[in-house]
Amino acid sequence: MTQLTVPPLFSAEAVPGADPFERACAQAALGCDAGLVTHAITDTDLRAAMVFAPEVPLLKAMAMLPLCGIGFQNALGALAPPEVAVHLDWTGGIRLNGGACGALRIAASTGALQKIPDWLTVGLHLPLWPENDSPATPDETTLYAEGCADVDPARLTEAWVRHTLVWINRWTDEGTRPLHSEWRPLAHGLGEEITQNGLTGTFTGVDEDFGMLLKDAKTTHLIPLTTCLETP
Structure with missing residues (x-):
């Protein structure tokens, strides 16, 4: 079972055989502490999720979706070969060298725009290796197919958490301006x-x-x- 090292105030829970996003949403609904990181890493897929406790209305808190995308781009950029390009779809999709490669997803305790959510969860799915030789669409790819076979998925997950935390602190201290500046060149x-x-x-x-x-x-x-926003 994969063990993760996460920053203080975060906690990691391995959920092999389960969907980390669904597990994180369920734990959040039960009142778990913010900072829970659920994860399930197999030979073919990296799946993880983070639980947040927003202090702003949902409309503002939705910034966690692009913010976590930036955190992922920064994390993979530090671990992957320099020629690997990471871009982000507005909806949460991840693209490596132009090919679709997994996605981020988001859910919250409320859909009311001006209400502060009790919790908000962002999930990550990254295919590591194709399940077969014929992808569903020609523009789909995987992490290892893009020259990242030496990237350890557990270390990538840890880096995702760390870099996301850096951007949460910047967002809290400086607002959305630096977030927009970082996200715009990455927007597919x-x-x-x-x-x-x-x-x-x-x-x-x-x-x-x-x-x-x-x-x-x-x-x-x-x-x-x-x-x-997904309905948990």
Whole structure:
């Protein structure tokens, strides 16, 4: 069973055979302390999740999704060969060298935008090795297929927690400005025509709360990041 070393005020729980995201949401609903990190690492997949206790309304707390994405990019950037490029989908998807490679997901105790959630959980799934020789779509990839076979998934998970903590502290002290500055160069599809939530237009950027700005011929639509919220 994989053991993780996590920063003070965090605690790690291995949940082999279970979904760490579902486990983290369940533990959060039962009142566990913030900082719980659940994880399950196999030969083919890295799965982990972190529990947070926001002190701001859900609309603001949704910044944890891109923040955890930045934490992951920083973590893999420190461990992977320098030629490996990491980009982030607005919805939480992760891309390595342009190929889809896992995703982040998010859930909270409430869907009310102006209410402070009792808890918020962000999950990470990263495929390490293909389950077969024929991926579901041509643009899918895995960590090891992109030249990262020497990256230990347990060490990567630990680094994800550490780098995420660094960005939480920056966000708390400095607000969203540094978060936006770090995220924007990593954003996949920015400046391109995309379809999101049934709307098609140019992805021109995000608002202060990371809501997507999608411009079509008539107007600019604002798609709140809360549309990515899952129901636990």
